[in-house]
Structures are given as C-alpha cells and as structure tokens.
Amino acid sequence: MEIGFESFYSKRARGMKASEIRELLKLTQNKEIISFAGGLPNPGAFPAKVAAELTKEVFENHAEDALQYGTTEGLPTLREAFAENYSAHKLECSPDQILITSGSQQGLDLLSKVFLNPGDTIIVGAPTYLGALGSFRAFQANIESVPLDEKGFRVDALEEKLEALKHEGKRVKFIYLVPTFQNPTGVTIPEDRRKRILAMAEEYDTLVVEDDPYGRLRFEGDGVPSLFSLDRGVGRVIHMGTLSKLLAPGLRVATLMGHPDMIKKFVIAKQSTDLCSNTLTQFISAEYIRRGHLDEHVKFIRDLYGKKKNIMLQAMDDFMPSGVEWTRPEGGMFIWATVPEGLNTVDLFSKAIERKVAYVVGRAFYVSDGGEREMRLNFSYASDESIREGIERLGKVIEEAL
Ligand SMILES: Cc1ncc(COP(=O)(O)O)c(C=O)c1O
Structure with missing residues (x-):
C-alpha cells in the first residue's frame, strides 16, 4: 500500500516548495557549461596544503577533543x-x-x-x-x-x-x-x-x-x-x-x-x-x-578576484549589446546586469544554456514580483579565459534575442 506522506507533513513543510530556481541551477552542473551561476569561491585558491598540515597537527595534538562533542x-x-x-x-x-x-x-x-x-x-x-x-x-x-x-x-x-x-x-x-x-x-x-x-x-x-x-x-x-x-x-x-x-x-x-x-x-x-x-x-x-594564514589568504584571493572582476567588466564592455546595464562593484563576488526592455532573463536562460553559459535569473532574489530583466553573474569561480568566453557567449544570446 502506498503511504500518503503529504498528510504527515506539518503545515510548515507543506508550505516548502522545491524552488524552480534550484531546478534551473541543476542545469548548470554540466561541466561544459561556463557557470556564472553559483556563489562559489575559486577551487584553485583553496589552501589545501596548509589545511592538510594543520589537520595532521590537530590530529596529533588534539585528537581527543577534536573528535569529541x-x-x-x-x-x-x-x-x-x-x-x-x-x-x-x-x-x-x-x-x-x-x-x-x-x-x-x-x-x-x-x-x-x-x-x-x-x-x-x-x-x-x-x-x-x-x-x-x-x-x-x-x-x-x-x-x-x-x-x-x-x-x-x-x-x-x-x-x-x-x-x-x-x-x-x-x-x-x-x-x-x-x-x-x-x-x-x-x-x-x-x-x-x-x-x-x-x-x-x-x-x-x-x-x-x-x-x-x-x-x-x-x-x-x-x-x-x-x-x-x-x-x-x-x-x-x-x-x-x-x-x-x-x-x-x-x-x-x-x-x-x-x-x-x-x-x-x-x-x-x-x-x-x-x-x-x-x-x-x-x-x-x-x-x-x-x-x-587567514589574513594572508584574504590578501591573495582579493587580488585574484579583483582581477577576475576586471576581466568580467572588460568583457562586458566588449561584448554586451548596447542597452544592457550592470553594476561595477568594488569587491565581493557578483555583478548584477539588467537587459533591455522587452527581454526577460528567464526566457534567455534556456538560450544561454544552449550556448553553454549560465547565470542566476534575477527573479530568484525577489520576494514576489521583480527581477524579470535582471541576472546575477559570479566572477570568482570561472577561470580567466572562461570568464571572457562566457561573457562573449552571453552577449550573443542577448543580441540574438534583441
Ligand atoms: C549573503 C549570504 N549569506 C549567507 C550565505 C551562506 O553562507 P555559508 O556558507 O556560511 O552558510 C551566503 C552564501 O552564498 C550569502 O551569500
């Protein structure tokens, strides 16, 4: 007999819906896609060597506490x-x-x-x-x-x-x-x-x-x-x-x-x-x-991400059709772009995926209405070359839609 799980759920759980955005983000997992979608740090920047040494030390010196509640x-x-x-x-x-x-x-x-x-x-x-x-x-x-x-x-x-x-x-x-x-x-x-x-x-x-x-x-x-x-x-x-x-x-x-x-x-x-x-x-x-180590590492990633941001901004200047606007942040991980009137970033998304580039649709960040013409672009994750290539692809997607 099939169990009707729905009747067991709390009102709160019944109200929780799988986000349509998360479903869209799943599409960006494909390795061939240049993803500006996640809010991920650059994996090449993780300080794996220092972390490995510290982990070894912690196990040698504090195992009883480090493995305890x-x-x-x-x-x-x-x-x-x-x-x-x-x-x-x-x-x-x-x-x-x-x-x-x-x-x-x-x-x-x-x-x-x-x-x-x-x-x-x-x-x-x-x-x-x-x-x-x-x-x-x-x-x-x-x-x-x-x-x-x-x-x-x-x-x-x-x-x-x-x-x-x-x-x-x-x-x-x-x-x-x-x-x-x-x-x-x-x-x-x-x-x-x-x-x-x-x-x-x-x-x-x-x-x-x-x-x-x-x-x-x-x-x-x-x-x-x-x-x-x-x-x-x-x-x-x-x-x-x-x-x-x-x-x-x-x-x-x-x-x-x-x-x-x-x-x-x-x-x-x-x-x-x-x-x-x-x-x-x-x-x-x-x-x-x-x-x-933290202060040192922060300096390092600030440099790294600062360059990546500039590469993305330059690529936007070079490849975005006129009418597209974007923020020029002094830090962080994201640029926010707005496409011209008449376009919609949800419709553009599937075309972007076809061209193997991804972003997060603006609508995801609003409580109710809003964000139809907006998109979030992350610049910390992709390689320098991919950033330029990805923005060029995105520029074409928008240009074709126009
Ligand atoms: C504004 C903001 N708050 C919180 C988080 C969650 O971070 P954490 O990995 O510490 O849970 C994020 C991650 O993207 C974020 O952007």
Missing part, C-alpha cells in the same frame, strides 16, 4: 581567534558576543527560529540573498521588501515602509541586509545610509541583521564601517560572518555575533539543532586564523 557556543580558542581577528579589522567584538554556527545559513535558520512566529513581519531588500528568503519563508514570515539603488537599501523607501507597517499595527522584528558587496547586486551601502538605517531601527524599535560574507573581499575604494561597529555594543545589530567565501565553504564555520544576552538564547536554539558545530574543522580554523 564541543560546546554549543563553539570552541573557545576559535571564538577568541575570531574576536581578535575581527577586532584587528575594525569589527570590534569579544568572544562572548560570538556564537560559532555551521555556516551563516545556519545563522539565518537560528535567527528565524529565535525571532519569528508564523506571520511575523521582517523587511529585506528587493533584491536580496536567495538563501535568506528560503529560511524566512520556511518559518512563515511575512516578508516585506524595500527597493535598492546603486547605494543599496533606499532609506526613503525604508522609512515609508516602516511608517506604513506601524500604521497597520505590524511590528517589524528585524531588517535583514547584506550591506557590503551585496549578494546578488554587488552594491555597498555607504556610511551615511548605514547611520540612517540604525537611527530608523532605533526609532521604530526593530533589530538589524547584518549578513556580511563579503565585506573583507574589497579590491578597491575605501572601507565602510560595519553596522555592527556603528551600533557600538548597544545590541541592536546582529552580525553574521563566515569562512565560506574567505577560506572554504566545506569547513562550515561561521560566526553569529550579538549582545551576549541574546547569544545565550541562540545557544539554546542551536542545541536542539545540532548540539555543536563540527569540532574538527573548528580546531583547524582556529589554528589557521591564529597563525595569520
């Missing part, structure tokens, strides 16, 4: 190493403000678990990080969005939104932002806007979530203070950082930072999720950071 908060030496490293890079913090998570994606999940009842209101950017939407949707949030411009979150629209929601009697639990080299657009919110956002968060008594995987990947221009540092320890900002883009996503090592009192709640929420993050990779990461 760890504390939910995270390995003390790793929390200390992060606090020291972050503080040295203008992100002042102490170990007791840090929770180690299994990737920032777990941070997003915990955030939802800790703050969201079904129907609770949050505000995100239009567009915003797809994986965050996945988590907020899974927890049945009422997701409101605010448009971006070339300087990120439009604060006038944010204020209107906050005011309108207040009038409707809806409390906003948090504003979720990727303020630096945003996924997907690559844009960065300048300091004055960050201060306005914080002031509004205070006025309307809401929290701010600063998801920051890319902030250290600045190739040019001046740094902008993080929202977390602008908050000066008040506790209104929750910051998420990760080793995924700086070192390797396979480690699944990330940080969630907030007021120590709030961190205690997150620890309880994490306990029932996975007891603790991977102890072995926490040991390896702690040594990697403590010995200065």
Whole structure:
C-alpha cells in the first residue's frame, strides 16, 4: 500500500516548495557549461596544503577533543581567534558576543527560529540573498521588501515602509541586509545610509541583521564601517560572518555575533539543532586564523578576484549589446546586469544554456514580483579565459534575442 506522506507533513513543510530556481541551477552542473551561476569561491585558491598540515597537527595534538562533542557556543580558542581577528579589522567584538554556527545559513535558520512566529513581519531588500528568503519563508514570515539603488537599501523607501507597517499595527522584528558587496547586486551601502538605517531601527524599535560574507573581499575604494561597529555594543545589530567565501565553504564555520544576552538564547536554539558545530574543522580554523594564514589568504584571493572582476567588466564592455546595464562593484563576488526592455532573463536562460553559459535569473532574489530583466553573474569561480568566453557567449544570446 502506498503511504500518503503529504498528510504527515506539518503545515510548515507543506508550505516548502522545491524552488524552480534550484531546478534551473541543476542545469548548470554540466561541466561544459561556463557557470556564472553559483556563489562559489575559486577551487584553485583553496589552501589545501596548509589545511592538510594543520589537520595532521590537530590530529596529533588534539585528537581527543577534536573528535569529541564541543560546546554549543563553539570552541573557545576559535571564538577568541575570531574576536581578535575581527577586532584587528575594525569589527570590534569579544568572544562572548560570538556564537560559532555551521555556516551563516545556519545563522539565518537560528535567527528565524529565535525571532519569528508564523506571520511575523521582517523587511529585506528587493533584491536580496536567495538563501535568506528560503529560511524566512520556511518559518512563515511575512516578508516585506524595500527597493535598492546603486547605494543599496533606499532609506526613503525604508522609512515609508516602516511608517506604513506601524500604521497597520505590524511590528517589524528585524531588517535583514547584506550591506557590503551585496549578494546578488554587488552594491555597498555607504556610511551615511548605514547611520540612517540604525537611527530608523532605533526609532521604530526593530533589530538589524547584518549578513556580511563579503565585506573583507574589497579590491578597491575605501572601507565602510560595519553596522555592527556603528551600533557600538548597544545590541541592536546582529552580525553574521563566515569562512565560506574567505577560506572554504566545506569547513562550515561561521560566526553569529550579538549582545551576549541574546547569544545565550541562540545557544539554546542551536542545541536542539545540532548540539555543536563540527569540532574538527573548528580546531583547524582556529589554528589557521591564529597563525595569520587567514589574513594572508584574504590578501591573495582579493587580488585574484579583483582581477577576475576586471576581466568580467572588460568583457562586458566588449561584448554586451548596447542597452544592457550592470553594476561595477568594488569587491565581493557578483555583478548584477539588467537587459533591455522587452527581454526577460528567464526566457534567455534556456538560450544561454544552449550556448553553454549560465547565470542566476534575477527573479530568484525577489520576494514576489521583480527581477524579470535582471541576472546575477559570479566572477570568482570561472577561470580567466572562461570568464571572457562566457561573457562573449552571453552577449550573443542577448543580441540574438534583441
Ligand atoms: C549573503 C549570504 N549569506 C549567507 C550565505 C551562506 O553562507 P555559508 O556558507 O556560511 O552558510 C551566503 C552564501 O552564498 C550569502 O551569500
């Protein structure tokens, strides 16, 4: 007899739908396709040799602890190493403000678990990080969005939104932002806007979530203070950082930072999720950071990705038909392109796949409507030659469609 699984699922699980976007992304797995679709670090840049040496050392010196359960908060030496490293890079913090998570994606999940009842209101950017939407949707949030411009979150629209929601009697639990080299657009919110956002968060008594995987990947221009540092320890900002883009996503090592009192709640929420993050990779990461390898490696990939970004921008200048527009980020991993009126990036996608080049359709990054003419292009993963070749192919796809 066939089992009707559907009737067993929770309301929450019934609401979870396989994303059409993930299905599209499967098509990009074909090795012949030049993929600008994933948000992946360059595999050639992984510091495999150092990682292998450190792993051997960890097994020789700390096997009993590294193979054991760890504390939910995270390995003390790793929390200390992060606090020291972050503080040295203008992100002042102490170990007791840090929770180690299994990737920032777990941070997003915990955030939802800790703050969201079904129907609770949050505000995100239009567009915003797809994986965050996945988590907020899974927890049945009422997701409101605010448009971006070339300087990120439009604060006038944010204020209107906050005011309108207040009038409707809806409390906003948090504003979720990727303020630096945003996924997907690559844009960065300048300091004055960050201060306005914080002031509004205070006025309307809401929290701010600063998801920051890319902030250290600045190739040019001046740094902008993080929202977390602008908050000066008040506790209104929750910051998420990760080793995924700086070192390797396979480690699944990330940080969630907030007021120590709030961190205690997150620890309880994490306990029932996975007891603790991977102890072995926490040991390896702690040594990697403590010995200065992280700072060295970040310099190396900044150089590497900065060149790749320039190669992509040059290829866009050379091969994109007129009418196509794109962002020129000073760091991160993504360029956001807009095709001329009349075209649609979902329709273009199958033609791009035929020509063996892939991107992510803009629509994926919007809560509801939007992004029809937009696409996200990643420049960190492909080889230099493939970047140029791939953009040339994409240019042809767009030109033919025009
Ligand atoms: C904005 C943003 N947040 C979170 C994540 C998830 O990162 P992690 O590998 O640390 O789970 C990503 C990965 O692409 C991201 O772009």
